[in-house]
């Protein structure tokens with residue numbers, strides 16, 4: 001359950017953000033999690049909701065997770081496409097395996113809603 | 117302080133609080149990533165090659181280190197940080213080979229993080245009495261999932277998969293494969309006792325990470341040890 005460690009790391013970031021913005025409360029946290037990041041979004045949500053309760057600053061924070069699809073770009077014909085998984089992807093236009101990952105590995109805090 | 121909301125205002129309460137959205141757009145693990153950058157700079161400044169070994173429990177990380185030390189101890193200066201949930205058994209095994217080692221016990225956490233490496237490296241320095249290191253090995257906590265999320269500031273990440281674990285591990289643990297530069301398939305002496313398909317594991321691993329270097333080793337027969345030592349020496353003098 002690395003999601004617990006990640007949730008704990010996230011708390012530190014949120015405290016820092018709250019302090020920088022003189023916030024008295026964090027009400028919402030928006031995350032972007034890639035489909036192939038290796039983070040299980042339900043587990044992360046569960047872990048965050050459990051650890052936030054100890055901290056008045058965060059106890060009412062709602063976590064909103066946007067799952068980012070796996071997108072590749074073909075280096076040969078430059079087409080972009082969504083893929084179901086990372087195994088043996090091939091370009092649907094030209095069949096090339098010479099691809100670059102455009103998105104799908106994100107593990108980002110996008111924004112935080114604070115009360116000041 | 118006002119009772120309703122815990123703000124700094126003296127009396128309760130006629131004022132209202134404003135809600136604002138702050139754009140953050142940074143990694144969830146930023147604190148660890150910042151610490152990793154500073155570890156790496158530290159290693160670079162001292163000319164140390166830092167190597168992070170990750171694998172499931174018991175894949176043969178400590179055994180590989182013992183063999184590596186036997187082969188290289190007289191040629192280069194090696195130090196080891198040993199990560200485990202409990203005990204300093206692995207650090208003892210390394211010290212028994214005549215190399216300085218610091219045990220980092222996480223007390224439950226299933227991975228090492230950069231702050232632990234920072235502290236561990238400084239206590240290792242105390243054992244060195246001013247001598248410089250060529251290579252710092254970090255043996256991570258036995259776990260094929262969580263350590264792959266935590267950059268330690270290493271130059272090379274090596275993932276071990278041992279034959280008894282099965283050839284399907286790359287597709288089941290893609291992050292470990294994608295974030296590593298080297299895959300060591302260990303305990304190759306056991307291939308005939310398991311239905312282990314070497315061709316398949318290599319093919320799957322390369323599909324996930326085309327630039328992955330793959331070395332097949334056995335601490336029992338010595339297979340692959342020369343290739344592994346050559347790789348290390350080359351990487352060291354690069």
Ligand SMILES: Nc1nc2c(ncn2[C@@H]2O[C@H](COP(=O)(O)OP(=O)(O)OP(=O)(O)O)[C@@H](O)[C@H]2O)c(=O)[nH]1
Nearest residue numbers: 172173174175176177178179258302303334335336
């Ligand atoms: N047959 C065989 N056994 C091996 C080989 N390498 C290691 N072993 C055995 O595998 C067991 C585990 O090895 P370790 O080196 O302790 O594994 P580890 O990855 O350090 O384990 P943790 O630190 O607990 O995660 C020991 O009993 C080793 O003797 C090998 O190449 N062949």
Ligand SMILES: [Mg+2]
Nearest residue numbers: 177178206255
């Ligand atoms: Mg070990």
Ligand SMILES: [Zn+2]
Nearest residue numbers: 001002226262
């Ligand atoms: Zn874990």
Ligand SMILES: [Zn+2]
Nearest residue numbers: 074077091094
């Ligand atoms: Zn194409």
